[in-house]
Structure formats: C-alpha cells, structure tokens
Amino acid sequence: MSTLNDQHYIDKILQGETNAFAVLVDRYKDMIFTLALKMVKHREEAEEVAQDTFIKIYNSLNKFKGDSKFSTWIYKIAYNTCLDRLKKSKKEDLNISIDEFSSHLIKTMDNALSALEEKERKQTIQKCLNLLPSDENFLLTLFYFEDQNLEEIGKIMNISANNAKVKLFRSRQKLAVILRKQLEPEIIEYYEIGKISK
Numbered sequence: 493m494s495t496l497n498d499q500h501y502i503d504k505i506l507q508g509e510t511n512a513f514a515v516l517v518d519r520y521k522d523m524i525f526t527l528a529l530k531m532v533k534h535r536e537e538a539e540e541v542a543q544d545t546f547i548k549i550y551n552s553l554n555k556f557k558g559d560s561k562f563s564t565w566i567y568k569i570a571y572n573t574c575l576d577r578l579k580k581s582k583k584e585d586l587n588i589s590i591d592e593f594s595s596h597l598i599k600t601m602d603n604a605l606s607a608l609e610e611k612e613r614k615q616t617i618q619k620c621l622n623l624l625p626s627d628e629n630f631l632l633t634l635f636y637f638e639d640q641n642l643e644e645i646g647k648i649m650n651i652s653a654n655n656a657k658v659k660l661f662r663s664r665q666k667l668a669v670i671l672r673k674q675l676e677p678e679i680i681e682y683y684e685i686g687k688i689s690k
Contacts, residue, residue, distance in 0.1 A: 568650070
C-alpha cells in the first residue's frame with residue numbers, strides 16, 4: 493500500500509476534513525519532538541513546543557504554497573517555535589573553543605564514524621550533538637538524520653543556502669572536536685594514520 497503524500501491530506505483538511513490532520517501529526521510528531529528536544533533540551537518543554545508547532549501548522553495550513561517540501565515547511569515552523577521558547581527562557585549554551593578546528597579533523601571524524609556500525613554511529617553522533625548549542629544541534633540533525641540539503645536547511649533556518657553551508661561547516665568542526673574527545677583515541681589514531689581497510 494503506497495502512502496499518500498502530504499498534499500493529499502492537506503487538501504482534505506482544507507476542505508473541512510479536520511480528522512485528516514491526525515495522519516500528518518502521526519507522520520511528523522517524532523521528528524518534531526526530536527528537533528524540539530535538541531533545541532530546548534528539556535523533555536516537558538520539547539513536548540509543549542511540539543504541541544505548539546502542530547497548532548501553528550494546523551492554523552497556517554492554508555499558507556502552505558507547496559513551493560518547498562511540506563517537511564521543510566513544518567521544520568521551519570518547529571525551528572521558529574523553538575527559538576521563541578528559547579528567547580523566553582534565555583538558556584545559556586555550552587561554547588566550544590574554535591582554535592582546535594581544521595578540515596583535516598572533519599575528515600578524520602568522518603572516517604572514524606563510517607567504521608562504526610550504523611546504529612552505534614547514530615548514537616555516538618546523537619550524544620555528541622547534545623553537547624552543541626541548540627541551533628547547531630538542530631542544523632546537524634537535519635543534515636545527518638533528515639537528509640535535508642543546504643537549500644532546504646537554509647529555508648528552515650531562514651538563512652541563505654550559502655550561509656547554511658558556512659554554518660554547517662563550523663558546526664561539523666565543533667562536532668569533530670567533541671567526537672574526538674568521545675571516541676576512543678586509538679580509533680582516531682588508527683584513522684589518522686590512514687589504515688581505512690576494514
């Protein structure tokens with residue numbers, strides 16, 4: 493059975509079949525909650541943000557023009573809802589020194605990560621992402637777990653694709669530093685030497 497695309501349900505909702513919204517909520521609730529949790533860091537707040545996001549989505553459905561993917565549009569709403577929540581609570585984020593970064597480090601990180609089992613890799617990235625500031629955590633989640641391209645990430649975060657590229661690079665550098673500290677030093681050394689045969 494093929495899953496009907498989002499537009500099918502959007503049309504139904506706009507024609508008055510409000511119960512069709514449940515399908516969209518079901519389709520995106522986990523992802524919205526995950527993204528919210530990355531930004532606001534607290535489970536209860538993330539649940540509230542996810543709820544607020546779906547209320548906003550429902551109330552603005554008629555504004556969705558289809559000029560971007562529906563997922564891109566709702567992630568943008570989720571992102572803005574998180575930003576509003578963060579402005580209210582003005583949370584301090586952990587900052588990581590930029591001096592330790594290099595693109596060589598990113599390559600090393602990618603090599604080490606590709607050797608880990610898929611599940612293990614996701615858990616490792618997830619753990620390290622949580623140590624980053626909210627917006628970088630969000631950006632990297634879209635990139636690594638949601639396969640969003642730079643243009644879509646730009647739309648979601650309200651920045652140009654080029655700006656998204658720069659932010660992504662910086663965020664990956666920070667992630668590399670964190671991963672370097674988290675992963676076994678021997679694994680890192682192993683890859684820096686260049687023995688990438690498995």
